Structures are given as C-alpha cells and as structure tokens.
Amino acid sequence: MAKVIYEKPKGITDAITHYCPGCTHGIIHGLVAESLEELGVLGESIGVAPVGCAVLAYNYFNCDMQEAAHGRAPAVATGIKRVLPDRTVFTYQGDGDLAAIGTAEIVHAAARGENITVIFVNNAIYGMTGGQMAPTTLLGQVTTTTPYGRKPEANGFPIRICEMLSTLEGAAYVARVSVHDINNIRKAKKAIKEAFQTQIDRKGFSIVEVLSTCPTNWGLTPAEAIKWLKNNMIPHYPLATFKSPWGVK
Amino acid sequence: MARILMKGNEALGEAAIKAGAKFYFGYPITPQNEVSAYMAERLPEVGGVFLQAESEVSAINMVYGAGGAGARVLITSSSPGISLMQEGISYIAGAEIPAVIVNVMRGGPGLGGIQPGQADYFQATRGGGHGDYFMVVLAPESIQEMVDIMQEAFDIADQYRNPVMILADGMMGQMMEAVDLDNVEKSDRNLPPKTWATTGMAHHQGKNIINSLELDPAKLEKHNLDLKKKYDEMAKNEVKYEMYKCDDADIIAVAYGTTARIVKNTIDMASREGIKMGLIRPISLWPFPQEPFDRTADRAKAYISVEMSMGQMVEDVRLAVNGRKPVHFYGRTGGMIPEPKDILAEIKNILGGVK
Numbered sequence A: 001m002a003k004v005i006y007e008k009p010k011g012i013t014d015a016i017t018h019y020c021p022g023c024t025h026g027i028i029h030g031l032v033a034e035s036l037e038e039l040g041v042l043g044e045s046i047g048v049a050p051v052g053c054a055v056l057a058y059n060y061f062n063c064d065m066q067e068a069a070h071g072r073a074p075a076v077a078t079g080i081k082r083v084l085p086d087r088t089v090f091t092y093q094g095d096g097d098l099a100a101i102g103t104a105e106i107v108h109a110a111a112r113g114e115n116i117t118v119i120f121v122n123n124a125i126y127g128m129t130g131g132q133m134a135p136t137t138l139l140g141q142v143t144t145t146t147p148y149g150r151k152p153e154a155n156g157f158p159i160r161i162c163e164m165l166s167t168l169e170g171a172a173y174v175a176r177v178s179v180h181d182i183n184n185i186r187k188a189k190k191a192i193k194e195a196f197q198t199q200i201d202r203k204g205f206s207i208v209e210v211l212s213t214c215p216t217n218w219g220l221t222p223a224e225a226i227k228w229l230k231n232n233m234i235p236h237y238p239l240a241t242f243k244s245p246w247g248v249k
Numbered sequence B: 001m002a003r004i005l006m007k008g009n010e011a012l013g014e015a016a017i018k019a020g021a022k023f024y025f026g027y028p029i030t031p032q033n034e035v036s037a038y039m040a041e042r043l044p045e046v047g048g049v050f051l052q053a054e055s056e057v058s059a060i061n062m063v064y065g066a067g068g069a070g071a072r073v074l075i076t077s078s079s080p081g082i083s084l085m086q087e088g089i090s091y092i093a094g095a096e097i098p099a100v101i102v103n104v105m106r107g108g109p110g111l112g113g114i115q116p117g118q119a120d121y122f123q124a125t126r127g128g129g130h131g132d133y134f135m136v137v138l139a140p141e142s143i144q145e146m147v148d149i150m151q152e153a154f155d156i157a158d159q160y161r162n163p164v165m166i167l168a169d170g171m172m173g174q175m176m177e178a179v180d181l182d183n184v185e186k187s188d189r190n191l192p193p194k195t196w197a198t199t200g201m202a203h204h205q206g207k208n209i210i211n212s213l214e215l216d217p218a219k220l221e222k223h224n225l226d227l228k229k230k231y232d233e234m235a236k237n238e239v240k241y242e243m244y245k246c247d248d249a250d251i252i253a254v255a256y257g258t259t260a261r262i263v264k265n266t267i268d269m270a271s272r273e274g275i276k277m278g279l280i281r282p283i284s285l286w287p288f289p290q291e292p293f294d295r296t297a298d299r300a301k302a303y304i305s306v307e308m309s310m311g312q313m314v315e316d317v318r319l320a321v322n323g324r325k326p327v328h329f330y331g332r333t334g335g336m337i338p339e340p341k342d343i344l345a346e347i348k349n350i351l352g353g354v355k
C-alpha cells in the first residue's frame, strides 16, 4: 500500500484559495495550520483575518475565525483573548494592514504584552488594492503610487517592524523569516511554532514577520519574484530571531 | 440594598456589571471618565476585565472581538470618541455582534466643549457609520432610568445580535441622584444561546466565523434584506416613550434626556400661568415613537421640539406629525442648557401665533 508522506494539514479547509499563482501567502497559511495542529490547539484556536489579500483567510483556516476591519486585527484579537484567556488567538496581517493603518494597534498590543500571536506577511506592497506603495516598500521600488521608484524625500523610508517592536518589553517573541526556499520554509515553520508556544506558555506577545512574494504586483514571474525577495528584501530586512523566551543566539 | 446616592457615570457602570457585563474597553474622555475609573476598580472584583485602549478606534474593535467571542461587553465614550468608533460600530452591526455603547454627549462639532450636549442625535439614530444599518438608541432622563435601561439594553443587544446605544449627556453623567441598583426588573425575553460565538471549534458544533464581508452582490443584498427584517422587528417591538400631561394640552413639547426634565419643570410653570402644555418623551430615539403623535395630533395646536442642539430630533418630530400641526423648535447648544423661562417664552410666542 502506498505510504502517505504529506497531506493537507487538518488546519486548512477544502476551500479553493484565490491567491495568484506563485504567491507565497498559501505556503504561510500551510505553516500556520501545521503548527496549530502539531501543538494540538486547532480546536482551541481563534484566528483573526485582516483586510488585504488574506481577507478570505477565514474560509481557509479550519478553526474559528473573525474578520477584522483594516489594521484592527490586534485589537480584535485582544478582545477575544481577554474573554477567552486559555484559547490560542492569532492574527494574520499584511504589511499595509499592520505597518500603516494598523500601526497603533500592533504597537500597543505588543506594549501590553498581549498574549496573542501575530503572523505578519511582508510583501513590500499593497497586494489586494493593486500594487500601491506600502510602508515596507523598498527605496527605489516601483509601485503604482511610486511610479518613479520610492524616493526618501517624498515617501520616507521602509519600516522595520521587528526591530521596532523588539524594543518593547511586552514583546516576548519576535522573529523575521522568509519562505523563498525549502530551508527557509523549515525555519519559518520553526519560528511560527515557537511563537505559538510562547503564547501557550503565557509568556506574552509574539510576532513572526514572514517575507513573502507578490509576483502579480511586482510584475515578475513566480521564479523571478523568489529571486527578487532574496536579493532585495533580505538585505533590508535581515532574517533573525530578535527576541525569544528561550534566548537568542 | 436601599437607594444610594451615586454619580450617573458610576451608576451606569455598576448597572452594566449587574446586567452581566464583565468586559469594558475604553479611552479617557470628559465628561465620562468616572465610568472608566469605576470599572477599573470594580471589574477585577467580579472576575472581569477592564482595559484602557490606545484609542477609541482600538477600543471598539476590542468590543468586536470580545462580543464575537460571546461576552457581554460595555463601551462608553463621549462625542469625539464616538465619532472615532463609527467604523467599528458599522462592522459590529454588519457582523451582528451584540454590544452596548454609551455616548455621554458633549457639545460639538470638532473638539467642541466638555459641557452637556445633544448634538449627536443624527449620528446615533441614523446608524452613524457607513452602510445600511440601525441600532436601538435609548435615552434615559434620570440615573435610575439609566440603570433600568442598561439591563434592557444588553437584553435587546443579545436578542437581535445588534449593537444598542444609550444616548446620555454630560449632565446625566455628572449629576448625582439616589438610585436603587438591586431591584432592576429582569426582562422575560427569551434570549437565544450564543451558538455563533467564536470560542474554538472544540467548544461548539462546526466552525464559527464572525464577519461582515460578502463579495457576491446577490448574497450581500440578501444579508442586507435579512438585517432589514431584523430592524423592522426592532422598530415594531422596541418603541418606548412617556406621555406627560398630554391629555388636554394645547401645545406639546417633545424632548429627551436631560432636556425632558427641564421641560417637565417648564410645564409646571406654564400651568401656573394657565397654559396647557404637555410632553412627549421618546425613550427610544430609534425606533422613534409614532403613536403618541397620532394620539395627540387632533387636539394639540402645535408641537415644539426642545433639544440641546441646533435642531436634529425636530426632523423626526416633523415626520411623525406629518403636516397635521405646526412643528416648532427651541434649542440651546454648545453646552448651554435651555432654561424653563426661555422655553416658556417661546411657547407663549407660538400660542400667540397659532390662535
């Protein structure tokens, strides 16, 4: 009989996702779902979907879900967690959602040491609305609202969320990972699991920033997009564990 | 417990706890700060949670999360803070989450002032945020009534899965009155169990989703039609009002909250001068009561809406009177409070004119 070596995680529903070919949102969904399943908390989990390409994540994660207003997921998650402190509560947010319109919510959830887990998908662009500049868009990067490339004089500088949140005592686990190759996908999975473990151990706020591709709005093929992430995003957004209850190397 | 002397803001907090609300999210703003201070002290004693949010935007979204997780939640603020909450209130209505929101109104627009006002009537009774939605809006005239209404407000919210707003003003929040918190009438409403709450799939059947998004226009229209049915039910069942000395009144004032009490004083002054004046006091501002107007329109010579605004409820009064009699308006605003003698002068003016 054939041996099953990989199956769809129980944390993912049968719904067909709407993500573009080559988009890494799907990989990240898979890692979150596997982590919840392996930690045995799927039935105890409540996820909060953002406004962005992952807006329909409530259809994809096989756990209870709430859909938040743009940027407000950390506040919504706070409300859920305060009512149900023994459940696992997470948000899944894009960079426009978390680092622009939702800056106040993410900073204060971290500052309060809110015992939730945040999966932060940084693709350096507003995917859903068609490729506008995000707060994380790199200098020189062309978007529909920076047609001549992002210029610091006019558009300021890209925000490094992990470095910023690491300064807050309430943030217990802060890591930046990427999903551009198998090795990094494994590391990303480990970080996501550690972030959830931080919450389960009631250690405080945890966030994993995942560098992700948007081939559609970057105007690249999926393969080119992977290369672009590696060559352009990682130099500006170094992969590291910034804080961890288990210590950082 | 007997009647005790309490500030409105504190009494409403205690009333919410008595109604089973163990969660409170807020952000400081005058003239409702005593609610937060009271809840910060009391909620830990009853095993609840008080959380001071970083903004009203965040606070109302915490209410969304907590209400969606099945809890009874209270949030209070005053005019500028309520404006910031409109996004969240629209989402709460769209996702059908029960919650009680108190607006202790002050003068506006903009930063306005910190003295009592009633200029958020349009915002409260017309939904306030984007999209087609309504919420029951209740306006008590005394601290005791505010306490009684709190229980009712939570029950209405749970029954219809909809936000309910209590529209008070700075005067109600700040003044002290004797209240009985123990003999609040429990309603006999049959409240549905919260089987829809997101408590984790291990804790209920199937998967629960709290959401206001629907990308298919046909399905979104259907959602709006379902909501409309619910609003129609609310409009039919949740009307509340008081009629005061309306039976043989020549002129009928319409007023709510603090202003209604001032009008009651005016009625006594008027009757000493032989003027027959009555009061229709809407307690539910949405749904706005139609019946008291139908009962009085034949006999009364005129109506006058008295408000602490430049004229907002007067539009609903005109709709209710529907051209049968003249509708006048008297208002003070910006934190100025109408005085009985000035209201009476206006009434003499009108009666002189409608002979």
Ligand SMILES: Cc1ncc(C[n+]2csc(CCOP(=O)(O)OP(=O)(O)O)c2C)c(N)n1
Pocket: A051, A052, A053, A054, A070, A093, A094, A095, A096, A097, A098, A121, A123, A125, A126, A127, A128, A129, A134
């Ligand atoms: C209040 C509000 N403003 C604007 C929008 C429009 N909007 C939808 S998604 C989005 C950007 C999402 O970008 P990001 O968070 O980076 O997610 P991505 O699509 O890239 O995954 C915006 C601005 C909205 N839905 N609500």
Ligand code: SF4
Pocket: A018, A019, A020, A022, A023, A024, A025, A053, A123, A127, A128, A213, A214, A215, A216, A217
């Ligand atoms: S627009 Fe970009 S982020 Fe959105 S699904 Fe497509 S590739 Fe992914």
Ligand SMILES: [Mg+2]
Pocket: A052, A094, A095, A096, A121, A122, A123, A124, A125, A126, A127, A134
């Ligand atoms: Mg993005």
